[in-house]
Amino acid sequence: MIINPSSGNGNAIKIWDECQEKFLDKAGYKFHKIISAYKNYCHDYIVDLPKEIMLKYTGIIICGGDGTVHEVVNGLLSRPDREDLLYLAIGIIPAGTNNGLISSILRDSFKNEKGFDVSEEKRMIEYAALIIAKQ
Numbered sequence: 714m715i716i717n718p719s720s721g722n723g724n725a726i727k728i729w730d731e732c733q734e735k736f737l738d739k740a741g742y743k744f745h746k747i748i749s750a751y752k753n754y755c756h757d758y759i760v761d762l763p764k765e766i767m768l769k770y771t772g773i774i775i776c777g778g779d780g781t782v783h784e785v786v787n788g789l790l791s792r793p794d795r796e797d798l799l800y801l802a803i804g805i806i807p808a809g810t811n812n813g814l815i816s817s818i819l820r821d822s823f824k825n826e827k828g829f830d831v832s833e834e835k836r837m838i839e840y841a842a843l844i845i846a847k848q
Contacts, residue, residue: 775805
């Protein structure tokens with residue numbers, strides 16, 4: 714779990730706490746929470762984390778905006794052992810300003826759902842958390 718508290722309007726920790734309580738704890742997930750401390754922290758953390766620790770995880774949940782997702786994915790792709798980590802699932806809890814990436818993913822994932830709407834931030838966060846919890 715990687716949280717960027719500077720994403721969007723600075724509510725990432727609050728958004729994460731709500732999603733964890735409402736969806737993810739009920740799904741039985743165990744978390745190791747990392748809070749970004751500076752620009753490119755997520756990238757550096759992922760690159761520097763030893764492989765034996767990375768292999769203990771089944772996925773990475775990112776609570777932030779498109780920039781945070783970019784940092785994490787680029788960190789994974791910058792690792793010399795990246796091929797061994799392709800199994801990792803990546804979940805996104807939107808906490809950025811526009812959340813363009815997750816909006817596109819959700820629109821595609823729920824395109825056949827009646828009444829689906831991600832125009833309201835709270836609904837987008839709930840849909841994203843629901844997808845992660847279902848996995």
